[in-house]
Amino acid sequence: MGTLVEDLIEWGGGVLGEEHMETLMSCVQCGKCTGGCPSGRITALRTRKLFKMAQENMVEEIFNAPELWYCTTCYTCYERCPKGVKCTDIIRTIRNLAAKAGHMSVPHRKIGVYALKTGHGVPIGPDQMKIRESIGLDEMAPTTQKYKEQLEQFQTICKETGFDALIDFDWDKMNLKE
Amino acid sequence: MSEETKEYAYFLGCITPNRYPGIEVATKKVFKEFGIETKEMEGASCCPAPGVFGSFDMYTWLPIAARNLAIAEEMGLEIYVTCNGCYGSLQEADHLLKEHPKLKEKTNEILGKFGREYKGTTEVHHSIVIMHDDIGLDRLKEKVTKPMKDVNVAIHYGCHFLKPSEVRGHGSSETPYILEDIVKAIGAKDVDYKDKLMCCGAGGGVRTADTPTALEWTRQKLVSMIEEGADCVIHPCAFCHLQLDRGQYEMNEAFGTSFDLPVLYVLQLVALAMGFSEKELALDQQTTKMPEKLLK
Ligand code: SF4
Ligand code: SF4
Numbered sequence: 001m002g003t004l005v006e007d008l009i010e011w012g013g014g015v016l017g018e019e020h021m022e023t024l025m026s027c028v029q030c031g032k033c034t035g036g037c038p039s040g041r042i043t044a045l046r047t048r049k050l051f052k053m054a055q056e057n058m059v060e061e062i063f064n065a066p067e068l069w070y071c072t073t074c075y076t077c078y079e080r081c082p083k084g085v086k087c088t089d090i091i092r093t094i095r096n097l098a099a100k101a102g103h104m105s106v107p108h109r110k111i112g113v114y115a116l117k118t119g120h121g122v123p124i125g126p127d128q129m130k131i132r133e134s135i136g137l138d139e140m141a142p143t144t145q146k147y148k149e150q151l152e153q154f155q156t157i158c159k160e161t162g163f164d165a166l167i168d169f170d171w172d173k174m175n176l177k178e
Numbered sequence: 179m180s181e182e183t184k185e186y187a188y189f190l191g192c193i194t195p196n197r198y199p200g201i202e203v204a205t206k207k208v209f210k211e212f213g214i215e216t217k218e219m220e221g222a223s224c225c226p227a228p229g230v231f232g233s234f235d236m237y238t239w240l241p242i243a244a245r246n247l248a249i250a251e252e253m254g255l256e257i258y259v260t261c262n263g264c265y266g267s268l269q270e271a272d273h274l275l276k277e278h279p280k281l282k283e284k285t286n287e288i289l290g291k292f293g294r295e296y297k298g299t300t301e302v303h304h305s306i307v308i309m310h311d312d313i314g315l316d317r318l319k320e321k322v323t324k325p326m327k328d329v330n331v332a333i334h335y336g337c338h339f340l341k342p343s344e345v346r347g348h349g350s351s352e353t354p355y356i357l358e359d360i361v362k363a364i365g366a367k368d369v370d371y372k373d374k375l376m377c378c379g380a381g382g383g384v385r386t387a388d389t390p391t392a393l394e395w396t397r398q399k400l401v402s403m404i405e406e407g408a409d410c411v412i413h414p415c416a417f418c419h420l421q422l423d424r425g426q427y428e429m430n431e432a433f434g435t436s437f438d439l440p441v442l443y444v445l446q447l448v449a450l451a452m453g454f455s456e457k458e459l460a461l462d463q464q465t466t467k468m469p470e471k472l473l474k
Contacts, residue, residue: 015236015274015281038376039384042394070391072384073229074377075341079351088342095233104234107386111230119223121230122192132199135460141195141202142220150221153245153292160288163238 012093033077119144200460229382243271266338325365332408
């Protein structure tokens with residue numbers, strides 16, 4: 001393990017490209033990202049501060065900061081940064097590392113449970129089946145929640161990548177452990 | 179585009195088929211009128227949500243998205259979507275996999291476990307771009323039988339349709355025009371309002387982890403629409419639909435407010451203007467109710 005910046009470049013770089021992640025070092029603390037951030041209006045999220053903390057390797061403080069999870073990934077900051085810092089993707093990558101270090105809320109882990117059980121973050125319920133039928137659709141769309149063998153492909157991906165372990169999923173209970 | 183039939187694979191995602199199937203029906207019906215046929219993607223899953231699964235583990239996010247893309251490739255079709263989250267996820271994954279051959283190789287190692295492969299032979303389109311660019315505004319105007327005269331429409335773009343603009347390619351995210359053009363083509367008026375380009379507040383797992391905060395965000399946005407005399411709000415995103423429609427019920431419960439601003443997926447409003455009924459589009463089965471003005 002290196003510094004937070006090194007870890008971010010390595011982890012995010014593997015998917016988004018290293019150059020993308022290295023833009024974090026171009027942040028000059030101008031605050032334009034924070035000025036346009038809709039979350040900052042009503043939450044403690046301050047993107048400028050977050051990037052400073054990342055540059056200064058304040059790992060524990062960032063991973064434990066509740067505001068890390070108050071970004072909606074709206075990409076306003078990303079679009080407006082005059083230095084080309086890929087703000088939103090850096091935030092997503094910090095979250096990946098925080099999740100790996102065990103900082104993932106129960107509601108977020110539960111979305112993972114829905115996904116592992118049905119292949120959908122938001123599965124269907126009986127009321128919606130009725131609505132579908134009333135407008136001439138099949139009661140269920142032909143997705144992973146309808147076909148077991150297709151769902152198994154989705155589950156295979158999650159086992160291969162360790163997503164099941166990330167959320168602490170119990171395959172016997174088909175729910176979170178504990 | 180010529181008048182001949184064109185076929186697409188419809189990537190449904192989660193919220194459209196599982197919460198607001200009226201969006202699915204409206205899109206299929208409108209497209210059919212213009213000679214666009216829709217094929218179902220058997221076995222597709224969650225896109226998966228870019229701000230949610232992308233925030234948890236991008237190494238899981240990518241192969242799940244690639245598997246969905248591979249299904250459309252097997253069908254030999256390009257994809258259309260009715261949710262910005264699906265658009266963001268699938269288009270970004272497709273972009274990354276086409277740019278980085280090594281990433282594609284690694285992803286295919288996983289997909290190969292069950293005999294699938296991402297090749298890079300499909301494209302991901304948003305349904306509103308098909309409406310605007312391929313069908314075109316002139317052909318749309320010809321099909322409008324019930325122009326939305328005197329209807330003030332608040333346009334909500336959501337996030338991942340426009341941004342990041344370097345990948346989406348729909349012009350500047352500060353001066354969008356696609357929904358404005360469609361609203362004008364069906365005879366309605368788009369009203370400018372203070373928070374027009376602000377997101378709905380639900381994305382990135384915020385709604386999941388802290389619903390009241392997400393609702394406060396949406397409340398501020400709705401207030402600024404209502405202040406400008408909006409009769410309804412339209413959007414291009416099933417997830418925004420959930421937050422804007424169901425969210426009004428939730429905020430009335432939580433904050434004692436009495437919001438009732440009608441919420442429509444843009445092609446639902448187009449469908450009404452083309453003469454389809456409220457009932458056919460399931461607009462009578464959601465939280466917010468449609469006023470006479472939109473139905474006559
Ligand atoms: S806008 Fe860019 S340079 Fe300015 S503080 Fe934000 S990330 Fe740093
Ligand atoms: S992407 Fe996140 S941090 Fe950036 S402006 Fe939007 S909510 Fe704020």
